[in-house]
Amino acid sequence: MHNDQDLIIQFQQGFQKEAAFTLLLKKHQQKVYFQIKRMVSEHADADDVAQQVWIKVWSKLDGFKMESKFSTWLFRVAYNETLDFLQKQKKQATQSQSEDNLDYENAAAGSDSPKSSQIQIALEQAIQQLPEKQRFVFMLRYFEEMNYEKIASITGTSVGGAKANFHQALKKMEEILKKD
Amino acid sequence: MNNNKENIEILNDKALVENLISKQVLNNYEAKQFEVPANYFQQFETQVLSKVGKENKAKKSSFFIPKWGQIAVAASFFTIIATTYLWLQSNDHEQTVASNISIQEITTTEIDAYVNENEAIAEIDWQAEINKETSNLENINAHLIKDTNNTQ
Structure with missing residues (x-):
């Protein structure tokens, strides 16, 4: 297994840049995606934000000074991109909020026992709030x-x-x- | 030692959450977050790499003009604008000069050339006009001679 630091050096030296980036992507993409997904809930949104994160990583990795661990820096990029997305979404979604709540209820209606569904919905809503x-x-x-x-x-x-x-x-x- | 302390802290925090919400509900919530379409991560990798490739090409082409090249382009623009401005200025000046020239300053040759080029003017019977003017002048002269004789 390649070590992050070696891959970053390889990337920064321009030696097989794309190969180094691909290995970093393979190694960390799932963690980044799930971190984003927990915040944005929808897969399509998480996918968009995750792509933005990796494009940013490509363009900023040359300036990464390894003062922190790569994973910490990567999660920070993901955090900032997610916040940007949520703020933009907040501006647009004030009108459709009631529809979303209805969707939550409808989605839960068909699963498990009624009581556990209710608790599940309550948790999701509490987290979203x-x-x-x-x-x-x-x-x-x-x-x-x-x-x-x-x-x-x-x-x-x-x-x-x-x-x-x-x-x-x-x-x-x-x-x-x-x-x- | 430090790690143990950290782990205990994490477990304590998790216990606080699980006192509020059952572990099963939390696990169900987490499981829901892990639902992704089949082969999503393989496709994701391809999509990111193609986007990154495009961005890289765009970046390269935009940096392809070296700094001296950018200065040369800017200088060319400046020269074109300055030349156009000066040309317009001199054109205005020529027009002003033209409007100030009086008919007396134009030579007969120039008038003849102009008349020859313009049919409408050329169609006027210049000989008849000249004869008419000459007879007018002769009448005036005759009157003047008559008046002079009378006074003498």
């Missing part, structure tokens, strides 16, 4: 089991800030779930 940064930190901490140092460097915040985001997310989810 979290502010972007809190949602991101929650996902990375719970599902990726990432330490706060790494979360902080991805989201561009302090370790304390990341911890606070996680606990705020938890509190907010509790409030949303109790309301439902």
Whole structure:
């Protein structure tokens, strides 16, 4: 298995640039995609954002100074692209929000027992209602089991800030779930 | 040691979440996130590589004009604009000069050449006009002679 650092050096020296990039892509594409998918929910959106991320990686990798791990830098690029996408989507989607809620309910209607579906929908909605940064930190901490140092460097915040985001997310989810 | 502490912290945070939402619901949620169309990642790789290839070509072609080339293009544009401006200025000047020339300054040869080139003017019976003017002048002269004689 190729090491990220060697592949980056190969890329930066222009020696078989595309081959080095392809190996980095193969190695990390799934993690990047799932990180984005958790935030944007829809596959088509996650696909668009993920492509943007890798195009950005191609154009910025020459300037990567290896001061942090490649994966941290890559997740940060993905985080910024996802935030951009969500902000653009927020502007456009105010009108269709009620339709989306209806879609959630319809999608859940046909699966499992009614009670578990309801809980599932409630969780999805609670996660969707979290502010972007809190949602991101929650996902990375719970599902990726990432330490706060790494979360902080991805989201561009302090370790304390990341911890606070996680606990705020938890509190907010509790409030949303109790309301439902 | 540090890693152990970190792991315990992560487990504690996860336990806080699982107190609020059952682990099964969370697992179902996560499983849903992992649903992707068949062969998606192979296709994704091809799509990204083709996009990156196109972008790379576009980048290369845009950087193909060296800096001195860009300066030369800019200088050419400036020269064209300056020349056009000066030409328009001199044209205006010529027109102003032309409008200030009086008919007395035009030579007979030039008038003849102009008349020959313009049929409408050439059709006028110049001889008759000259005779008419001459007889007018003779009448005036006759009157003047008569008046002079009378006063004497």
